[in-house]
Amino acid sequence: MGQDSISANTLTASGVYRARVCNQAQLAYDAIAEWLEGRAPVPDAVHAVAGIEAQLRMQDHLAQLLRSQRQAQGALEFESFQPRAVFDGSRIADIRLQEHNRARQLIEEFMIATNGCTARFLAAHGGASLRRVVRSPERWARIVQVAHGYGVELPAQPDGSKLEGFLARQRRLSPVSFPDLSLEIIKLMGSGEYVVERAGEQAIGHFGLAVQDYMHSTAPNRRFPDLVTQRLVKAVMAGSPPPYSLAELAELAVHCTGREDAVRKVERQMRKSEAALLLHDAIGQHFRAIVSGVNAHGVWVKIFTPPAEGRLVGEIPELRLGQLLQVQLISTSVERGFIDFSLQRSQ
Structure with missing residues (x-):
């Protein structure tokens, strides 16, 4: 145009x-x-x-x-989890x-x-x-808290340049878990x-x-x-x-x-x-995964190959965001889009 x-x-x-x-x-x-x-x-x-x-x-x-x-x-560079x-x-x-x-x-x-x-x-x-x-993010104070958890201090007022500096640092230090941090900041914005x-x-x-x-x-x-x-x-x-x-x-x-x-x-x-449809025939198989979400409703993990996210079920110890795990695929529901994993125990 x-x-x-x-x-x-x-x-x-x-x-x-x-x-x-x-x-x-x-x-x-x-x-x-x-x-x-x-x-x-x-x-x-x-x-x-x-x-x-x-x-x-x-x-x-x-x-x-x-x-x-x-x-x-101060443009923000995110990396989202976009499986196709x-x-x-x-x-x-x-x-x-x-x-x-x-x-x-x-x-x-x-x-x-x-x-x-x-x-x-x-x-x-x-x-x-x-x-x-x-x-401009109304929940900036929460974004400041998130950055503080990574050892980075952001100013009290919204500052795109400072936030992007924090994001660039985490992208460099932890590229595997960066998409999950991106999603957390996007939700807070x-x-x-x-x-x-x-x-x-x-x-x-x-x-x-x-x-x-x-x-x-x-x-x-x-x-x-x-x-x-x-x-x-x-x-x-x-x-x-x-x-x-x-x-x-x-x-x-x-x-x-x-x-x-x-x-x-x-x-x-x-x-x-x-x-869920692709993974349906893989029930029982084990996957390398990363913790992608932890809240009052449960714990979510992402597997790497194929890239997919599901909920962790069963007995779950205290886990942290970004922690690497071995999980087993338990069940899928194509209609509801549900994928359930359990934590693989050490032998």
Whole structure:
């Protein structure tokens, strides 16, 4: 959507215009990432289109500049546990973790930059918009306590740069348990939401991305808030009245936030059921695992191959988050997405 100028790691200008997407190469994330990271030759799909190799190299360079700028401003780098089913026809053949690689970073940074440009475009033309926000954490005191447990002192007031420093330290020191720490901090930060913001108002911003102006605008083919934004932009460009009143936008903000929460619940349930289905024939087998959750409701563990999470049942001694264990698969329920393990006792 935007034609941007980047100088000294700073986005200095942007333009908004109508365009049609024509996919000439149909590139794949993993193949492009292996090439950009120097682990594979240039993919055939890149060779097939003249000039695309230089274009991708330039885009990768600019994306890393944008990424460095956000990190300097306190953008938070999490690592989530995202297993994805691998199908052989209609049969689940495996489950693998989705890698956050260089190609995904390229798309992510350009989307963040474009969404910011779109938000500022609508604000500059005096219109209301549907912003995507993550507020400054109200449970910051609890985040401070978590960091203290790792020997790190965070300031009393929310500070994205300090929090990212803590996360980077733990990612380096304990990469195996870092996804579980990431999830704990994400929960304490609170969910994102859609809100209506009008030109001239103080923007709430997105704490996790360390950006002040942010909205969803780059995927109108699969996400309704992006379609709303596209309609707002097109109305401005055509000099037409806004397609939504403030009251309608406010109602849409609440509706879209609720639907997004529901989608996340369905996705989590599907991932659990996929894992339960794959592991059903492995009941009785033993696995290497790590403690991924300890609370009043029980103890959860993650096994590494295949990557899956389940509950620890039976007699359980005192365990700590991140502790490595040997467990035995006891039962699965595909319908409920339940996977139960027991602690393997020393012989």
